[in-house]
Amino acid sequence: MLSTLRNAWKIPDLRKRILFTLLMLFIFRLGSSIPVPGIDTGYIADMFESQEGGVLDFLNLMAGGAFKQFTIFALNIYPYITASIILQLLTIAIPRLEALAKEGDEGRKKIAQYTRYATVVLALVQATAYSIGFFRNALIETDILSVIVVVVTLTAGTAFLMWLGEQITDKGIGNGISLIIFVGIVSRIPGGIFKVTNLFVEGFVNIFEIIAFLIVAVIIIAGVIAIQQGQRKIPVQYAKRVVGRKMYGGQSTHIPLKVLMAGVIPVIFATSILAFPQTLTLFFKGGFGDFVQKYFTMNSTIGTWIYSVLNVILIIFFTYFYTALQFNPIEYAKNLKQHGGFIPGIRPGRPTSEFLNRVTSRITIVGAIALAFISTLPVLLNTVTNLNIRFGGTALLIVVGVALETMKQIESQMLMRHYKGFLK
Template sequence: MLSTLKNAWKIPDLRKRILFTLMMLVVFRLGANIPVPFIDKKVIAEMFEGGGGGILGFIDLMAGGAFKQMTIFALNIYPYITASIIMQLLTIAIPRLEALAREGEEGRKKIAQYTRYGTVIFALIQAIGISVGLFRNAIIHQSGLSMATVVIVLTAGTAFLMWLGEQITEYGIGNGISLIIFTGIVSRVPAGIMQVFGLYKTGNVSIIEILLFLIIATIIIAGVVAIQEGQRRIPVQYAKRVVGRKMYGGQNTHIPLKVLMAGVIPVIFSTSLLAFPQTLVFFFDGKFAEVVSKYFSPNGNPGVWIYSILNILLIIFFTYFYTAIQFNPVEYANNLKQYGGFIPGIRPGKPTADYLNRVLSRITLVGALALALIASIPTLIFSFTNLNIGFGGTALLIVVGVALETMKQIESQMMMRHYKGFLK
C-alpha cells in the first residue's frame, strides 16, 4: 500500500487529485470546529452525559464530534443520504424519473439537481427539529432571530458539505460523500482510545474485553476485504467473424461479477434510516419515547435484537437495490449479443440475461448476508459487555470499506498509466 501511494505521488495528475482531496477534508475538519452562534455548549454536554451512550453518541461519532460541539457541520451529510435514498426509490416508482435516469449524463445531472433540492429541504426540517425540539434549551436567547440563525447556519453547513463531497468526487480521489463520513469517524479514533484507556484504569473494562474488541475489529477488516474483493468469473467467448481481409473475435474472456457491488453504501443507508426513530425520542416525551427506546434502540431490551434484525433486513434490501442500479443483466446480455459474445452452454439474448440475473442474485445474497452479519454481530456483543466506546462494527465496516474503495480508485488510475500497484 505504501509503495502504491509512493508511486501515485510521482504522477503529477494523481498528486494534484490527492492534494485536492486532502485539502477538502481539512476544510471539513476546520468547519467541524466552528460553533453555531447562540448555543450554550454546557447544556448540550449535560444532554450527552444523560444519553450520550445511545443515539446521540452514535450521531456524534459519524459527524466527527461536530454534533456534540454543535458546530456548523452538526447535521453532517445525512440529509443528503436521505434525499439520495428517496430519489433512488422514486426513480423506480415514477416513470418520468426512470426515463431521466436512462438519458445518460444529462439525465443523471437532472436527478442530481433534484437530490440537492431534497437535501436542502431535509436539512431545513432537521435543523428546525433540533432548534425547536432537541437543543431548544441550549439556545441562549429564546427569540425568533436566534432560532432562525441556528436553522440557517445548520442548513447552510449541510449544503456546503454536499458541495464539498461533490467536488472531491469530481476533482479528487474516491467518493466524496463516503470520504467525509470516513474522515468524521477516523477523527474520533484518538478520543475512543483514550476512553478505553480511562475505562481500563477505573476497572470498568477488563483486558479480556479489550482483546475481544481487537479480535472483532480484525475479523471485520478481514471480512470486509474478503467480500469486497470476492467475485464470480463467468466465462465468455466471442465468435470469429471476417471483416474485409481481417478476422476478428475468437477470444476467451470472463465477466467479473463482484460478490458485493454495492460496497458499504447499504450500511450507510441502513444506519441513516434506523437513526430516524431514535432521534424522535429526544423530540417527544412520554409513552412514545419509552416505546422507541425499549423496542427500537440498540441500548434497549429487546430493542437490541429488533434493531439488529431490522439492520440485517435493510442491509440486504439496499444491497440488492444498489446492485440492481449498477448492473443490468438485460442490457449486458444485449451488448454481448451485439458484439458476438456468448456464455458457453447459454443461448444469447434472454437466456443469457436470465442466467446472469440468477447468478447475480445468488452471489449478492452471500455478500448481503456477510455484510449484514459483520455490521450487526459487534452491536450484539458490545451490548452485553462494558466496552461501550461507540466505535463498533458499523463504524469499522464503513472505515475499512471506504479505505479499500479509495485505494482501488488510486489503483485503477495507476493502471491507466502502466504503474504496478499493490492490489493484485
C-alpha cells in the first residue's frame, strides 16, 4: 500500500489530484472549527453531556465533532444523502425521472441538479427545526434576524460541503461525499481512544472487553476487504468476424461481477434512515419520544434488537437497490450481442440477461448479508459489554470501505500508466 502511494506521488497528474483532495478535506476540517454566530456552544455542550450515548453523539460522530460545536458544517452532508435517497427512489416511481436516468450523462446531470435543489430545501428545513426548535435556548438573541443568520449559515454550510464533495469527485481522487464522511469519522478516533482509556483506568471496562472489541474490529476490516474484493467471473467468448482483409474477435475474456457492487453506500443510507426517527425525538417529547426511545433506539434491550433487525433489512434492501442502479443485465446483454460476444452455453439476448440477473441476485445476497452482519455485530457486542461503541461498527465499516475504494481508484489510475499496485 505504501509502495502504491509512493509510486502514485511520482506521477504528476495523480500527485495533483491527491493534493487537490487533501486541500479540499483540509478546508472541510477548517470549516468544522468555525462556530455559527449567535449560538451559545456551552449550552449545547451541556445538552450533549446530559444525553450521552444518544442520537446527538451519533450525529456528532458523523459530522466529525462539528455538530457538538455547532459550527457552519454542523448539518454535515446528510441532507444531500437524504435527497439522493429520495431522488433514487422517485426514479423508479416517476416515469419522467426514469426516462432521464436512461438518457446517459445529460439525464444524470439533470437528476444531479434536482438532487442539489432538494438538498438545499432539506438543509433549510433541518436548520430551521434545530434553530427554533431543539436548540432554541442556545440562541444568544432570539429576534428574527438572529434566527435567519443561524439558519442561512447552516444551510450554506451544507451547500458548500455538497459542492466540495462534487469537486473532489471530479478533480480529485475517490468519491467526495464518502471521503467527507470518512474524514469526519477518522477525526473522532483519537477522542474515542482517549474515552475508552479513561473508562479502563476508572474500572468501568476491563481488558477482556477491550480485546473483544479489537477482535471484532479486525473481523470487520477483514470482512469488508473480503466482500469488496470478491467477484464472480463470467466467461465470455467473442465470435470471429472478417472486416475487409482483417479478422476480428475470437478471443476469450470474462465479466467480473463483484459480490458487493454497492460498496458501503447501503450502510450510509441505512444509518441515515435509522437516525431520522431518533432525530425526531429531539423535537417531540412525551408519548412519541418515549415510544421511539424504547423501540427504535439502542437505549433499551428491545430497542437494540429492533434497531439491529431494521438495520439488517435496510442494508439488504439498499444493497439490491443500488446494485440494480449500477448494473442493468438487459443493457449488458444487448451490448454483448451487438459486439458479437456470448456466454458459453447461454444463448445471446434475453437468455443472457436472465442468466446475468440470476447470477447477480445470488452473489448480491451473499454480499448484502455479510455487510449487514459486519455492521450489526458491534451493536450486539455492546449489549454484553460496558464499552460505549454503539456506532463503532458502522463507523469502522464506512472507514474501511471508503479507504479501500479510494485506494482501488488510485490503483486503477496507476494501472493505466503501467504501474503495479498492492490490490490483486
